[in-house]
Amino acid sequence: MNLTIRHLKIFITVYDERSMTKAAKKLFMTQPSISQVIKELENYYNVILFERLSHKLYVTKAGEKLYTVARQIINLLDEAKDTLGIADLQKNLAIGVNYTIGSKLVHRYIQKYERLYPGSEISVNVNKAPKLIEMLRNGELDLALIEERDNEADLIQKFFYHDRVVIIANPKHALCQKKYVNPEDIINEHLLLRDRGAGVRNLFELRMKELGLGIKPYWESTSTTALISAAENNFGIAVLPFQLVQEKIDNGSLKEIKIKGMDLDRKLMIAYHKNKFLTSSMLEFVKICHQTEEIKSLQLAK
Template sequence: MNLRHLMIFKQVAKDGSVTVAANNLLLSQPAVSRAIKEFEKELGLELFDRISGKIYINQSGKIILTKAEKVLMLIDDIGDLSHKLAQQKNLRMGATITIASTLMSQIIKMHERNYPENKVTVLVDNPTDIERKILNNELDLALVEGVSSEKEISTMTLSEYDLCFICSVNNPLAKQASVTIDDVLKERLLLREKGSAVRDTFDNYLAMRNISPEAVWTSVNSPSLVQAVSENLGVSILAADIVRNVRTKEDIKELNIENFKLTNSIGIIYRTDKQNHTGVKEMIEVVQKIIR
């Protein structure tokens, strides 16, 4: 039994004639007759009564026809659905916390304007988990800081941002034109969580100097660290863009640190085998317009 059998059976039942059904199906009469016989043989039922060279659907045929019509209708529904899904490109996108705080809203808004038929879901997570989800095909692409070392992942670097230290205006360091990194490390450190790009960059910088930072406050939320700094609970190192977006000049100061400059790159990562994925290419174009 196959779809061809069902379609021919339905047409013959509708037309009440093998000849008429063959014309409507653009098939030969013998081909239609053969298909009906094959279908009846497979079912072990006669679906038509044959009287004086004519055929009449019998009771068994009517019952089978009801089921056949449901199957064919379901097949049509699947065809319509597949067409709609082909037009609608669902995209699963990841972003690190820092990028989500500064860029994702602009990116999603532009993508919705340019591709209103597409649906984008966003997951905000740390770089390690995002990379794992890219590898496991749980995400199609992601905006992250840094470069992936995984062979199966491609990285497209787009830009970079500065990291800056901040302190309260009531902290003695705020009164100085410049300070050293040693001065800063004597303060209570309010840091992002381990595994975040900002924290990893800072930890790597200190590791090269055989220094292990001791954070008195660790958070995944940059604005909460800014708030804590404004209350003079310590100093923090964060993405400069985030600091400038959330701080007020009256209570926070960016420190000028001698011989100190740290940056993080911003890039798009995706599985290399998805480089020709239409949705991925469209999102990359949008991101490039926003960031470059």
């Protein structure tokens, strides 16, 4: 094993918290990942750093000695960062976002982050989740804000926003005259859909498949604007995130079609590679995402 600064920073957090679970929560890591790092350190130095008794952690003499040295190392590195201006560079972030977040949400987080870190730079890549995940794995992104993904064992995903997909059409459309429609009622309609691989398209296809129903797109587009315009002009019914069409529904140019027995809710997640060590600025951005949406939820509930 190669000893890294990441090992020492995680060890310091476990020492300070006296809990691997609390350290994992603070660092936005999984508890098994924290345990693995401590085990690697113990194997590296051939010592026991923590005694595990009655579900509590007790620091050993070896752990106390390593903590003193680790603190000195980290303090010296922090001093070097300040001297060389590296700390300012670490405030720069590379963020990936899906189309919904890129259009409606991410600007709120960036504005708050820039107030906290004036002069910092955040690069944003708006793309489909599969591409953003590939970029996370290649180290091209620090964080990605995307729809929840299954079977991505090398990613850590933290929920931060509840979203839903809606089916919308021109208010004059025949289906808009009904309070509710059955899933079977939309099979033969002109479906205006995002292109394959888009999260909203995947969710809609999955829910229809679960009901034993197949779909045939009338329009397919990478542009949500084109689909919204087509629906407004009564070319068919569009399947899109609520965030992107809320204003159109509110002003009456589009109307939501309610489908019986179809759950189109979805979770939006903050994702990063499990081996990614989150700097203090990355952790701050994650916190901003959570707090911004928590505050908004409280305001809407009043």
